[in-house]
Amino acid sequence: WNRRHLYRHSRKVPGPHGLPLLGNLFDFTGTPSEIYDKTTKYFETYPNLAKVWFGPKLVYGVSKPEYLEKIFSSLTSFDKEESYRKFGGAFLGDGLLTASLPTWKRHRKIILPIFNQKVLNSFVEIFAKHFQFLNDEMEKHVGREFDLYELLTRCTLDITCETIMGVEVGTQKGELFLFKWLDRILEITYLRQYSIWYHFDFMFKWTQLHKENLRLIGELNRFTEELINKKRVQVSTGCTPNRKSLLDLLLESSAEKLTTDEIKDEMQTFIIAASDTTAVTACFILVMLGMHPQIQNRVLEETNLILGPDGRLEYQDIPRFEYTSRVIKETVRLFPPGPYVARHIEADLPLEENLVLPKGASVLLGLIHVQRSTEFWKDPLKFDPDRFLPKEVEKIYPHSYVPFASGPRTCVGKKYALMSLTTMVATVVRKFKIGTEYKSVDEIKLKTNMVIRPQTGFKVWLELRK
Numbered sequence: 295w296n297r298r299h300l301y302r303h304s305r306k307v308p309g310p311h312g313l314p315l316l317g318n319l320f321d322f323t324g325t326p327s328e329i330y331d332k333t334t335k336y337f338e339t340y341p342n343l344a345k346v347w348f349g350p351k352l353v354y355g356v357s358k359p360e361y362l363e364k365i366f367s368s369l370t371s372f373d374k375e376e377s378y379r380k381f382g383g384a385f386l387g388d389g390l391l392t393a394s395l396p397t398w399k400r401h402r403k404i405i406l407p408i409f410n411q412k413v414l415n416s417f418v419e420i421f422a423k424h425f426q427f428l429n430d431e432m433e434k435h436v437g438r439e440f441d442l443y444e445l446l447t448r449c450t451l452d453i454t455c456e457t458i459m460g461v462e463v464g465t466q467k468g469e470l471f472l473f474k475w476l477d478r479i480l481e482i483t484y485l486r487q488y489s490i491w492y493h494f495d496f497m498f499k500w501t502q503l504h505k506e507n508l509r510l511i512g513e514l515n516r517f518t519e520e521l522i523n524k525k526r527v528q529v530s531t532g533c534t535p536n537r538k539s540l541l542d543l544l545l546e547s548s549a550e551k552l553t554t555d556e557i558k559d560e561m562q563t564f565i566i567a568a569s570d571t572t573a574v575t576a577c578f579i580l581v582m583l584g585m586h587p588q589i590q591n592r593v594l595e596e597t598n599l600i601l602g603p604d605g606r607l608e609y610q611d612i613p614r615f616e617y618t619s620r621v622i623k624e625t626v627r628l629f630p631p632g633p634y635v636a637r638h639i640e641a642d643l644p645l646e647e648n649l650v651l652p653k654g655a656s657v658l659l660g661l662i663h664v665q666r667s668t669e670f671w672k673d674p675l676k677f678d679p680d681r682f683l684p685k686e687v688e689k690i691y692p693h694s695y696v697p698f699a700s701g702p703r704t705c706v707g708k709k710y711a712l713m714s715l716t717t718m719v720a721t722v723v724r725k726f727k728i729g730t731e732y733k734s735v736d737e738i739k740l741k742t743n744m745v746i747r748p749q750t751g752f753k754v755w756l757e758l759r760k
């Protein structure tokens with residue numbers, strides 16, 4: 295019955311022809327670049343709403359803002375698509391990203407009040423310290439073209455570990471154990487994602503990759519659990535640090551307690567959700583500044599005006615970075631680090647009078663497509679931070695700008711990300727003039743691993759400012 299139900303509803307929606315039984319299973323295979331290109335073509339050929347069949351699985355591609363709003367706000371489409379758990383479940387467990395409704399509700403109710411503005415303000419010093427170190431590392435590359443990505447991922451991993459778990463892992467200083475585990479775990483995750491044969495548990499289970507993955511996740515779990523246990527002792531003996539991480543605060547909180555296992559899942563979820571998204575966004579911002587020297591000058595002027603040439607950035611300064619904040623917003627419009635979000639439809643979800651997303655289907659929400667659509671954005675591939683001037687923001691078509699998703703499952707780290715990225719920009723532009731060979735946004739061909747990135751890397755060159 296279920297398959298007939300899916301089939302009946304899917305007929306009303308356009309989509310590419312598929313093979314009998316297999317459907318479009320082989321239409322979206324290839325390297326991360328090829329898959330990104332194919333998915334983009336699919337969203338462009340079938341704007342608003344389209345369908346594909348992956349064997350018995352019905353997947354809708356959605357990019358119409360009104361539909362995005364319905365899907366983001368409905369409890370019927372609240373649960374994540376099964377691939378989140380299949381590929382990420384082993385290290386994300388029941389953390390916010392993957393949790394289903396009852397667990398999610400309980401965890402989010404405990405975490406949100408703790409992750410408040412006062413706590414975020416206390417993180418700014420940590421952001422500034424690590425971005426300062428980043429500047430020193432970047433200085434070693436002055437005068438020649440290089441790829442920003444590794445320096446930024448090391449830096450954001452240090453920041454995330456210190457703010458979220460209260461531990462200095464020293465990745466920027468060359469302590470690479472955690473960096474290597476996470477890097478390889480994520481690599482195996484997307485190697486698995488991109489090979490159809492590895493989607494089948496019974497096939498993947500026999501591979502060397504699976505064994506390696508289990509070993510690495512075991513190491514990661516042990517690391518996080520030991521840390522939680524150490525922190526528990528600190529809390530029970532009253533020897534807690536002055537500046538609290540999310541982990542310290544969770545353990546100290548008098549609200550309902552999470553178990554060690556639950557906290558471990560949340561810590562690993564936060565590390566994964568925070569570090570790579572912030573790193574690639576930071577890289578894209580610097581590439582955009584390199585591509586647009588006048589915008590870079592305006593950012594520098596703003597920074598000098600607020601901080602003076604040598605002043606230290608403090609949390610009170612952050613709201614004054616109005617132009618920089620527009621640069622960040624425009625960057626995540628063009629390059630949302632998570633370009634797609636996938637959900638599972640739990641019960642029939644009406645989109646319009648004669649249009650229903652049937653129970654059992656999956657939806658892939660094309661955030662990047664709506665954010666680059668000519669229908670909602672004038673000259674969409676032009677990098678123009680002034681789209682986010684207060685008087686222009688009012689004109690943005692509702693739900694055509696959703697880099698942090700929206701509705702109850704919206705990103706919990708949005709403010710954290712904006713504060714950390716502002717600190718990064720202010721630190722880097724004061725020291726370096728940034729340049730890049732990329733001439734236009736259109737020229738930056740993208741691929742997705744876990745997050746998007748350019749097919750040919752984040753290539754920039756730096757010059758020391760006088």
Ligand code: HEM
Pocket residue numbers: 390391392402563564567568569571572575626630631632635636697698699702703704705706707708710711
């Ligand atoms: C530019 C940076 C970031 C962007 C664009 C971004 C975007 C997103 C998006 C689109 C989602 C929804 C994912 C989905 O429904 O599948 C999400 C969820 C989430 N993000 Fe972020 N994120 C960013 C940074 C961060 C940071 C810095 C943190 C933590 C400090 C964080 C923590 C989370 C968590 C925990 C969730 C799951 C929320 C839930 O389901 O309740 N993110 N993010």
